Amino acid sequence: MVPSYSRKAISGQNNYLGMVTSPKMSENEMGDRGSKSEFLNLKPKEISVKEQRVDGSYFGLNPKLRCTLTGFERNYPFKIPSKQFNNKSFSTFIKYKINPWFLTGFTDGEGCFSIKIQQNAKLKTKWRVRACFSITLHIKDLLLLESIKNSLGVGNISKSGEKALIYAVDSSKDIPVIINHFDKYPLVTQKLLDYLIFKKCFEMIKQDKHLTERGLLEIIGLKSNLNLGLSAKLKEAFPSVIEVNKIEYKFNGIPDPFWVSGFVSGEGSFQIIIRNYNKGVFARFSIHLHVRDLEVLKGISTYFKSNSIEKKVYILKKSAQLQISKFSDIENIIIPFFNKYPIVGMKNLDFIDFKKVCNILETKKHLTSPSVFNQIVKIKLGMNLNRKW
8 A cells, every 4th residue: 555645744754644545555665564573682583573664764684674763753863754864774663682792892893981071151160071972873873873772771862964873871860871881791992991981080970079170170180091182172271180090901801702793893894805817706804903902803813713813913003903814714713603693783784795705705606607706796896885875
């Protein structure tokens, strides 16, 4: 049935108010209505969710479903008319809880702990101080941000520029949820130090110490070692602030396989390398980090339980890279690992294409068949930054 496009229907209300104007079925207008689908952490059969398939949103993991926007679109945290985004990248109805170690791993890659200090003439100190936890992603990963929000139960999602979304938790009543999570499932990379500073500042905020000049200066001193340090404006306003030394970082190992899948969902890359002159095709898995997290890369390489993998950690001037391109390692270690502990988000589509090419490489048909070789080229041209959404 094709619903009528009345003024109310196209301005945000659901299709229940629309009148049936034609008995014809159109997949573009309204897909088959389902009843339930099962999802586990990131695998099938644990959490039941109801879906209503209509044009405008999409769930990228198998089975693939289009789903309605939640409630009235005009009341959503940011405006998403059904046709505003290109097809098959989003779902705002299906939500599932993410494995907590996955969430920590993803935060190690993409999260940010910050202390925001802004001028406010109404306050005694003239400065407003608040703690904020945030994750910023491309707009195509709306589903992943919604799942993170659903898992933590706090925070809001809003647009950040034309092509980005930010999930942020900055309410004093909600920050304890963030602290409870990362105390129970600790960060692994250097970001752990940022979290400890963030946590200490929030403890001071809870005690209202930020409302005194002495407390404000102490928080600014702590903030000087948080992320990129103090802004030029704060340095000018507080030239005599005493910086606090950071705690020394120590890598304590990889805590859980879901931490790896979460971290790779943020920082990993699945690539297909093609050498046209001899039809050479290579599959490569890589992670590129700042050199200060070199021990983390070494830890990941050994976590895959292959003696040959550790030799693939390269050090540049200020960065370090883990590269795995030996086909037997890709086929026997990398692919089975991420089949068991799935990649989430749009990067999962890159992993799916990566596996397709590896299946072709195993047959070696690309070496003798131009059509098969061109099939690999076509898949590669739709991966990573070239993927359309």
